[in-house]
Amino acid sequence: MRRRLDRIRNWSHRRDDLMDQSESPNTSDVECSEEVVSGSLSTSQDESKTDLNEVKGHLEITLLEKHFLQEELRKLREEETGVEALQQELERERCRNMELEEKLNDVINVRLDEPSSSITPKAPPPHDITTPGKEDTYSRFQRLLFNHLGVDFNDFHVQPQEEAPEPDEPLSARRLTENMRRAKRGLRPITSFMRDLTALSSWHSVYTTAIAFIIYMYATWRGWTISMFLFLAVLRLSLNYLIARGWRIQWSIVPEVSEPVEPPREDLTVSEKFQLVLHVAQRAQNIFGKMADILEKIKNLFMWVEPELTKKLYVALWVSFIASCLLPYKLLGFIIGVFVGVKFFIINFIFKSCPKLRERYDTAHIVWSRLPTDVQMLERAARASGRRVPAGGDDGGGASRSYSTKRGAFHEVFKLPESERPLAVCESGWRCCLINRDKKTPADYIRNGVLFVTDNYLCFECTRSSSSKRDKVIKLVDIMDIQKYKVLSMLPGFGMGISIATPSTQKPMVFGAMSNRDEVFDVISARRKLAVETAAGAQV
Structure with missing residues (x-):
């Protein structure tokens, strides 16, 4: 207790001394020192804030880079899991194949062990002898059907078994590239045929086109147009048969250019696989984009999106319908054949030689080029909404309107x-x-x-x-x-x-x-x- 009292007394004396010093005229020095200390503290706080902001920015960068690297790692792992899944599927198929082979061997052994007398052919169902009239004829027809076709009336009531859907193959760069090459090889006859037709209508070979035009017009005059096309189909199929037998028959208006075939590589790196898939996906995207444009234009033509263009088709259909009702079919076929021949061999050549005439008088080209797709319709709607007169009464259109941002x-x-x-x-x-x-x-x-x-x-x-x-x-x-x-x-x-x-x-x-x-x-x-x-x- 005495020690505590001594401490309290000493503290009271020190406090009095401090009070006396604060009342002394040297307080200005103390205040200056306090201001210096406070200034140094504020600067240190500002520096610490800037350091924290820099650390925060670097942390954000590392976080985003970590995310990008995780995405790349996830893609690589997906490829690895795809390979592992294929290996597991291959092992399962091998096990199934072995089981099926064992079952097949067992069935063959059992059938060989059975006596030949036990195997009897399937007999037709017995018919009733008590009714020799109607049922006798029915039984005869049933027996005749069984003897010639090997089926019974009860076989028509059997419900067919539903086939299980084939499982989708996992994504593979090699499979995707091979499928694109197969599609290109499958479309090669069609593309070569269309190329020959284009060369024929553009008079690429004058003698060939002139002979084809004379033969076609003569067949149309004699009414042999359909027979001529059927004969050409039979001739083409016969040439394909001879080619399949080893004959070297190659006829084309436009000479074919052989494309170099790249052998498939097995040791592709991850980046090469990615570039390959990207290239194939880009080609597929362009093909699907062109197909979508064609389908959207056809849909918009029949849905009266452009009334002026659809009106031409509407009038042409009405004229064709009335002509088919009034004119005899022989005369109608002659008119259609002459029109198609003149259009294909002469008018198309003139339009291709002079694009200005095509832009002005080719109705089919004008209708198709002016038909909009859905994307173009959205852009038109967006532009139309941008040209609306503002509420302030400015009727000068979009050209007089000024667009500005926050800075000007x-x-x-x-x-x-x-x-x-x-x-x-x-x-x-x-x-x-x-x-x-x-x-x-x-x-x-x-x-x-x-x-x-x-x-x-x-x-x-x-x-x-x-x-x-x-x-x-x-x-x-x-x-x-x-x-x-x-x-x-x-x-x-x-x-x-x-x-x-x-x-x-x-x-x-x-x-x-x-x-x-x-x-x-x-x-x-x-x-x-x-x-x-x-x-x-x-x-x-």
């Missing part, structure tokens, strides 16, 4: 011509983040901003910078590949994004954190396709 006029910010304006679907822009994997600093690796699409450019505006150096402008023609991509599910929009590859970047740029990723992807793909077609037409 649109064409001034991105240094583009004034004719380049954002599309109607993205006038206010799509919010997203740009991940440039070629950069290593946090400020350049990830940028938050707004994405715009014009007729010829893809523009990205960085919202956190007042300078245009951090903006990105990409020509739609320069885009080599565009794909849907998922960055991280924790980002806005569940991490949905788009990866775009250009010649100026080593790794594809990713526009992530998009809530409407599918709409953005469709718009960019459509505009890119249209820009590429326009550039190709300008070069021609």
Whole structure:
């Protein structure tokens, strides 16, 4: 207790001394020292904040790079699991084959052990002798059917067994390439036939086309058109028979060019397999795109999407129907045959020689070229919505309207011509983040901003910078590949994004954190396709 009291007394004396010193005139020095200490603390806090921001940026970069590496590792593991699954399936098929062979051997041994007398042929069902009239005729017919065809009436009531669907084969680069080559070889006769027809109508060989035109018109005049085509089909089939027997018969208007066949390689690396699959997928994408365009144009022709074009087909069908009702079939066939021959041999040659006449008078070409696809209809609707008169009363159309961003006029910010304006679907822009994997600093690796699409450019505006150096402008023609991509599910929009590859970047740029990723992807793909077609037409 005494020690505690002594401590309290000593502390009271020290406190009095401190109070006296605070009242002394030397307090200014103490205050200055406190201000210096506080200033040093604030600077140290600022430096620590900047260090934390840098560490945070580097952590974000490492997290995204880890995600990209995990995606690549997942693809490699999927390929490995596919190979393992094929091996397991092969082992199961071998086991099944061995079991079936054992069962077959057992059945053969049992049948050999049985006496030959036990094997009796299947007899027809006995007929009733008590009714020799109607049932006797029925039994005779049943016996006749059994003797000649080997079936009974009861066999027609047997329900056929449903075949199990064949399991889908796993994805394989070799199988995909081989299937594409098989499809190309299967389409080769059709493509060569169409090439010969085109050469025949364009008078590639004058003597051959002249002889074909004279023979065709004579057959049409005599009414032998159908017989002539049937004879040509029989002749072609006979030549194919002789070719299959080893005869070397090769006739074509246009000489065929033999393509070099690359032998299949077994030792492909992962990158070579990926490039091979990418090349095959690109070709399949182009083929399916052309097929989709043709089908959409046919659908729009019959659905009156373009009334002026469908009206021509409508009138032609009515004229054909009335002519088929009034004219005799022999005269009608003669008229159709003459029209087809003149159109194929003469009119098409004139139109191909003079494209201006074709653009003006070829009705079939005009109708087909003006028919829109569904993508073109969406673009027209978007442009029409962009040309609407604004509420302020400006009736000058889209040309007098000024588009601007947060930093100023649109064409001034991105240094583009004034004719380049954002599309109607993205006038206010799509919010997203740009991940440039070629950069290593946090400020350049990830940028938050707004994405715009014009007729010829893809523009990205960085919202956190007042300078245009951090903006990105990409020509739609320069885009080599565009794909849907998922960055991280924790980002806005569940991490949905788009990866775009250009010649100026080593790794594809990713526009992530998009809530409407599918709409953005469709718009960019459509505009890119249209820009590429326009550039190709300008070069021609």
